Amino acid sequence: MIIAEQVADVRRAVRDARRRDTTIGCVPTMGALHAGHESLIEACRAECNFTAVTIFVNPTQFGPGEDFDRYPRPLEEDLARCRRAGVDLVFVPAVETLYPAAFSTYVDVEPLSRVLEGASRPGHFRGVATVVLKLLNIVEPDRAYFGRKDFQQQLLVRKMCRELDLAVEIRTCPTVREPDGLALSSRNRYLNPGERQTALALYRSLQLAQGRLQDGERDAPAIASDMRQFLETAGARPDYAIIADPESLDELTAPRQNMVALVAARVGRTRLIDNLPITLESRA
Amino acid sequence: MIIAEQVADVRRAVRDARRRDTTIGCVPTMGALHAGHESLIEACRAECNFTAVTIFVNPTQFGPGEDFDRYPRPLEEDLARCRRAGVDLVFVPAVETLYPAAFSTYVDVEPLSRVLEGASRPGHFRGVATVVLKLLNIVEPDRAYFGRKDFQQQLLVRKMCRELDLAVEIRTCPTVREPDGLALSSRNRYLNPGERQTALALYRSLQLAQGRLQDGERDAPAIASDMRQFLETAGARPDYAIIADPESLDELTAPRQNMVALVAARVGRTRLIDNLPITLESRA
Numbered sequence: 001m002i003i004a005e006q007v008a009d010v011r012r013a014v015r016d017a018r019r020r021d022t023t024i025g026c027v028p029t030m031g032a033l034h035a036g037h038e039s040l041i042e043a044c045r046a047e048c049n050f051t052a053v054t055i056f057v058n059p060t061q062f063g064p065g066e067d068f069d070r071y072p073r074p075l076e077e078d079l080a081r082c083r084r085a086g087v088d089l090v091f092v093p094a095v096e097t098l099y100p101a102a103f104s105t106y107v108d109v110e111p112l113s114r115v116l117e118g119a120s121r122p123g124h125f126r127g128v129a130t131v132v133l134k135l136l137n138i139v140e141p142d143r144a145y146f147g148r149k150d151f152q153q154q155l156l157v158r159k160m161c162r163e164l165d166l167a168v169e170i171r172t173c174p175t176v177r178e179p180d181g182l183a184l185s186s187r188n189r190y191l192n193p194g195e196r197q198t199a200l201a202l203y204r205s206l207q208l209a210q211g212r213l214q215d216g217e218r219d220a221p222a223i224a225s226d227m228r229q230f231l232e233t234a235g236a237r238p239d240y241a242i243i244a245d246p247e248s249l250d251e252l253t254a255p256r257q258n259m260v261a262l263v264a265a266r267v268g269r270t271r272l273i274d275n276l277p278i279t280l281e282s283r284a
Numbered sequence: 285m286i287i288a289e290q291v292a293d294v295r296r297a298v299r300d301a302r303r304r305d306t307t308i309g310c311v312p313t314m315g316a317l318h319a320g321h322e323s324l325i326e327a328c329r330a331e332c333n334f335t336a337v338t339i340f341v342n343p344t345q346f347g348p349g350e351d352f353d354r355y356p357r358p359l360e361e362d363l364a365r366c367r368r369a370g371v372d373l374v375f376v377p378a379v380e381t382l383y384p385a386a387f388s389t390y391v392d393v394e395p396l397s398r399v400l401e402g403a404s405r406p407g408h409f410r411g412v413a414t415v416v417l418k419l420l421n422i423v424e425p426d427r428a429y430f431g432r433k434d435f436q437q438q439l440l441v442r443k444m445c446r447e448l449d450l451a452v453e454i455r456t457c458p459t460v461r462e463p464d465g466l467a468l469s470s471r472n473r474y475l476n477p478g479e480r481q482t483a484l485a486l487y488r489s490l491q492l493a494q495g496r497l498q499d500g501e502r503d504a505p506a507i508a509s510d511m512r513q514f515l516e517t518a519g520a521r522p523d524y525a526i527i528a529d530p531e532s533l534d535e536l537t538a539p540r541q542n543m544v545a546l547v548a549a550r551v552g553r554t555r556l557i558d559n560l561p562i563t564l565e566s567r568a
Contacts, residue, residue, distance in 0.1 A: 107391050165422045
């Protein structure tokens with residue numbers, strides 16, 4: 001497994017691989033790898049014969065007062081996990097490598113970057129779009145893999161790649177959950193045992209929405225309001241909970257065949273997100 | 285010569301060429317080609333064995349009330365010129381091909397995009413950066429060629445490519461001038477004979493600055509002020525005229541070894557720009 005800190009080393013390794021007519025896959029991560037990331041690596045290895053993982057805690061996607069400084073960085077553990085998973089190359093750039101002095105080029109993907117996570121975390125998606133574009137330009141993969149857990153992020157990355165004409169296919173892989181339903185997240189390690197229990201309310205609120213929609217209930221905003229109520233009762237502080245169009249993320253007033261329920265809430269000091277695609281059976 | 289209107293056709297042709305271990309060069313233009321563009325094509329052909337020219341009058345870099353609608357589009361003439369110049373591929377996309385409905389991804393290169401041309405034409409460089417990034421992503425050239433006539437543009441494109449980690453080398457080629465010194469521009473064809481004469485004042489104001497700086501004059505802002513005076517006296521309406529650092533475009537108060545004088549002025553209804561790199565001999 002190649003461990004590269006410099007852009008030129010990544011380019012060299014990828015170009016060597018490409019000369020062998022290889023399909024290159026990339027899994028961008030912020031490290032603190034868990035089984036969710038492993039499922040992305042697995043999907044990548046199934047479709048590509050060269051798998052590059054990037055590990056970079058990207059400062060430009062964290063707002064002031066967010067957890068950039070305390071975000072977990074268990075590098076040795078992450079590298080061991082990549083090695084076990086059969087990764088070919090890990091790119092672990094320093095912050096100054098990706099953001100040299102006077103850096104000031106940014107990508108905006110409107111209007112997706114302004115709603116939900118973007119409304120709660122101003123500048124977040126500008127940072128995400130910019131770093132993902134940089135990483136894709138460095139690795140130049142044929143395919144890149146993102147988790148559905150960050151639903152808005154994968155939509156934004158898809159839109160950016162399509163609208164900037166990047167020659168990369170974006171793959172979105174299902175959310176990986178704990179046995180009790182909690183979506184895997186590097187931030188789950190911030191939770192104490194009581195908070196860990198409370199955090200389950202996010203997934204349960206999504207299931208509540210799914211159940212009621214599949215039971216034929218028509219008032220989507222009322223269901224969303226009950227999701228928020230459910231979260232509050234469980235001791236979480238909801239940031240948003242909505243039933244939305246899975247492409248535009250516009251809130252739905254009436255159910256459609258394909259929807260997504262999205263939720264963000266604080267549990268203690270930790271902000272968590274989750275979502276659930278919801279499909280209604282078509283009725284004759 | 286391949287004439288492609290679709291992204292997929294460009295990709296196919298470029299990838300075929302690359303399989304033959306070819307160096308790909310790209311010359312992005314808005315068409316209305318003149319000897320300035322031809323010098324870019326020539327530079328490209330000298331260094332690359334596959335030359336792609338893009339012809340696209342990019343709506344996102346024109347402001348309201350600017351000349352997008354009347355910008356010249358002599359397509360047949362342009363294609364004939366490309367054929368004569370030995371171009372391998374011309375990409376002539378429709379507006380809807382590069383900007384499909386709901387397009388809303390943009391690149392900002394700060395602070396360069398806010399000064400001079402950017403101050404006079406808000407949004408201009410956002411449009412330039414975005415379309416150049418798209419074209420470079422479509423053609424995926426090893427090198428791309430820009431004219432020094434658009435001095436701020438080539439700086440901005442260089443910074444964007446560096447900061448977004450594009451694997452492309454940007455080449456800047458010298459401004460091509462008429463025998464009397466007027467910089468070639470597709471917009472020169474807007475000028476009537478009297479305006480054509482007045483337009484010469486742009487280059488003359490740059491020469492005035494060069495002469496006085498090379499004569500040892502130290503007060504750069506005073507020289508810039510005299511440039512504006514000179515333009516006004518000649519009947520042009522200056523927008524800006526400054527002596528600047530050639531990397532940051534910050535206005536200089538005192539001369540340096542390397543500078544650039546930049547000017548923008550209206551002649552009749554036509555807005556013209558020009559610039560001149562100025563070097564002082566080092567003195568022991």
